[in-house]
Amino acid sequence: MKDKKHTILIVEDEESIRKFIEINLERNNFSVIEASTGEEGLKKAREKQIDIVILDIMLPGIDGYEVCKILRKEYPTIGIIMLTAKSQDVDKIMGLEYGTDDYMVKPFNPMELVLRVKSLIRRIDMAKVEENNDIIVQGPYKVDTYSRKFYKNNSEIEVTPTEYAIIKIFIENPGKAFKRDEILNWVWGYDFFGDPKIVDVNIRRLRAKIEDNPSKPEYIQTVWGVGYRWRKREDD
Incomplete structure (x- = not known):
């Protein structure tokens, strides 16, 4: 019996970056859903069972910070990794304050992103499978x-x-x-x-x-x- 595929939602307005991330995640046996705006990302998060959201900050319409805030309120246990083209500490810290679990600065190594996703998946799965009702x-x-x-x-x-x-x-x-x-x-x-x-x-x-x-x-x-x-x- 094959292991259940974890589902990753990519919310990124640049199609080339979305496809770049999608290819690398699918190579590592993840199921991928895409969205190009914050509004579309929220809609798909509400329609599907999502494990992790890879979320760009700069989006048309509502930005990544607001999307993160809404997702964290509606789905407290979902994993969120924020992407930013900026390297200033304030942008990273703002994302973390809004409730992201991790962040990456563009441009990034695709294998590093995959490792970050796997690390976050492990944390989420470990929390779900704890055996004792302690x-x-x-x-x-x-x-x-x-x-x-x-x-x-x-x-x-x-x-x-x-x-x-x-x-x-x-x-x-x-x-x-x-x-x-x-x-x-x-x-x-x-x-x-x-x-x-x-x-x-x-x-x-x-x-x-x-x-x-x-x-x-x-x-x-x-x-x-x-x-x-x-x-x-x-x-x-």
Whole structure:
């Protein structure tokens, strides 16, 4: 029995780039759907079961940032990789703040894009196939590894696949200080070639979602010169 093909939606207005990406993904056994505008991309995402969206920032009509924002609200567990022709850090960070899991700057190596897609697929699939119905509790927070859900005070908080992977590592290892490189390797994989700042942006996004005061985080603590840790409280 053949493995199920994962479906990738490419939202890119330049046909040559769409075809270039499509060819390389199909060579690696992915099913590919195309869209040339943000509106068309949203329509196809709502019609089909999509695993990952490869999303250009500069699109006619609504731009990639807005598409990302809508997709993340409607489909919290979908994977999103943003493409940009710009190399400024602000563009990368903006995309991450809107909820993308990863980004690539044009022009890019097609095999690197395929590796990024495979790495994100692994994170999504691992979250889906966790076998035990384990409930991990730390303070007011709870991770249900069977349903892949995260709660604060028994109210669900929507998290992306990347955010879920990070929070699960933290809650399973309270008090342990993780280096940024460790988080990168565990969450993004050893074949990740991007900017390590992606860790910091995801941490900031998580703090905004789960901490009572994100500017003075109680649980996701910074370990200066090292990275981050989940605070282990004696009364938890």
